[in-house]
Amino acid sequence: MEFKIEKFDKFTLVEVLEEKLDTNIAPGLKSELVLISGNGERNLILDLSTCRYCDSSGLSAILVANRLCKNAGGTFVLTGLTDAVERLITISQLDTVLNIAYSMEEAVQIIENAEMESSKK
Secondary structure, three states: OOEEEEEOOOOEEEEEOOOEEOOOOHHHHHHHHHHHHHOOOOOEEEEOOOOOEEOHHHHHHHHHHHHHHHHOOOOEEEEOOOHHHHHHHHHOOHHHOOEEEOOHHHHHHHHHHHHHHHHHO
């Protein structure tokens, strides 16, 4: 099993259970994300705490998740980044595009705040 997917009230949590988010895993992750989004889920937390390595295909999957959530008017949060993965995201300058949380509590808070903002509109 490469991923663990849990549905909560306001979001879906996807945990990557592999140490490498690379060309072997990324296509499967992308199709899971498209399915989740197709089921009407707008908010997504992607937990990479098991991941020690991520390549360009992994980054591509992360960007797909971000785009799907944005297109649905929702929020995407990345959490559980190891130093190596965080470095890659910073080098790619994706830290300016993505919501990055340093704990699960912070990730949930980002989504709850975004939900409150969108309900005011």
